[in-house]
Amino acid sequence: MTGEDGIRNPMETHSSFHGTDWTPQRAAFHQNLEQFADRIGLIVGLQANGKVSQEKAYEQIKEMWNDLKQSRKGLLPKD
Template identity: 50%
Template structure:
């Protein structure tokens, strides 16, 4: 696989959306974490829908990635306003 094919495959598999919020390092990092959370939830949902995960397993996995996202928000010092 050539380098450009790998890059195109990565862009397809892990698309990133442009960030339009207030540009601060912690916001950019949290946005990347949020997008990763969204991708993982999509994969988990697809696996559950296709019978590869039980609803309970899917719930527990989503709960785990949610806790990771909450932890990153806290560690980055991002507060709700």
């Protein structure tokens, strides 16, 4: 949700969770996934503008990916 100044609060999700199998754990993972996507966009932008090397960007993305996988394992049962 954007505030009066037009800036979105980074702690709020972009979209609502949809699905018939909603659980608090699925909603938490959904929020983690959105946060992952936001951070990837920031890293890509920094790398594209020469602020971060490709190697550093890769390492950061790889670490975030592993964190997201652990989040999934902890929040969602095996399908």
